[in-house]
Amino acid sequence: MLRTRLDLDRIHAARRVINPVFLNTPMYRCDALGSQLGCTVSVKLETANPVRSFKGRGTELVTSLLTEQGRTAVVCASAGNLGQALSWSGRRRGLDVTVVASRQAPVAKLNRIRALGAELELVDGDFEMARERAVTVARQRDIRLLEDSLDIETCEGAATIGLELAETPVDTVLIALGGGAMATGVGYVLKTLTPGVEVICVQPMGAPAMTRSFHERRVITTESADTIADGVAGRYPIPEVLDDLLAVADDAVLVHESSIVAGMQMLLEHTGLVVEPSAALGVAAVLEDRDRFAGRHVVSVICGSNVDLDAYHRWVGRSEPE
Structure with missing residues (x-):
């Protein structure tokens, strides 16, 4: 096993x-x-x-759970695809979604996150810098932090x-x-x-x-x-x-x-x-x-x-x- x-x-x-x-x-x-x-x-x-990626399978589970718990907001760091998926799933369930991403991320991915209604915060540096900022946002706003893979x-x-x-x-x-x-x-x-x-x-x-x-x-x-x-x-x-x-x-x-x-x-x-x-x-x-x-x-x-x-x-x- x-x-x-x-x-x-x-x-x-x-x-x-x-x-x-x-x-x-x-x-x-x-x-x-x-x-x-x-x-x-x-x-x-x-x-x-x-959302043109596999990430929606996971964000559907996360946002369903948040809805059951009565939570209203969630934040994640994303290289682009997770942010789109969370924005799509969150909007469908009435959640406020914040995505933190690197300014270096592909413009096409960032534009789609915005188009899906999420609040997009950009940081200098790479994905790891975005992850650190997402942790801070979650703590400051007392909202759920979605950590991909963890x-x-x-x-x-x-x-x-x-x-x-x-x-x-x-x-x-x-x-x-x-x-x-x-x-x-x-x-x-x-x-x-x-x-x-x-x-x-x-x-x-x-x-x-x-x-x-x-x-x-x-x-x-x-x-x-x-x-x-x-x-x-x-x-x-x-x-x-x-x-x-x-x-x-x-x-x-x-x-x-x-x-x-x-x-x-x-x-x-x-x-x-x-x-x-x-x-x-x-x-x-x-x-x-x-x-x-x-x-x-x-x-x-x-x-x-x-x-x-x-x-x-x-x-x-x-x-x-x-």
Whole structure:
């Protein structure tokens, strides 16, 4: 039995709370992409919803709980996607939502947070600076602080992806690794229901803190993060999340920026999907180690498509698939 903070009964119950618009997302085999990568490739499309990422699964749980408790306000730090999801779920339930983000976050993500009616506070520095400010806001206003990956609802909401993945026979699931909510949630369900499925987490070399921590089996922090995959660019792994990850993941790998860009281009060319860099991490992992995945059925979770189009055109326009 896996020793983690997650619970399978709660994950099943989550499906009754999460708005169906976030559930049962498309999953299909992409033969054109697979022929380029040398393996059978399926994509799990977590972008086909109102916030264009998987984060709505977790924020639906959080805001439902807050409503039951009679709470009226919530604050989070976000690289962009969590803020959008919390704004969407909070507005639906009449909650006042504050999102703290870095000025460096993609403009497209910040604009969508504003459009969803949240109060957006910008800080200088990176996501970790935003997280510190969110803690202060929560304390000053005496409101709920939502901490992605640390708050179990974010992990168990994401874990419902695993319930859907477990319905199809696959060999390997590739999951973008940032704070760890999706990796621990999906990994927990797969290892509980389909233990033979290999769970591999993927992170950029420019933001390696959680991957290094996984291999060292202790928290490793970094002084900076330098990657176009802003959604996974954390520097301070959360100890409790690392413990969960160690229990449910088979491996964690790092990929180059050039492979992330090539993955984005391949997803556009062979699947018609415009994705943000974090969503191309799975394809990047196969590009960098084709022999490892040869002959296997690989699923890549396409976790987000909130991308600044000017930046996207610069990236995909300068890369050629390997």
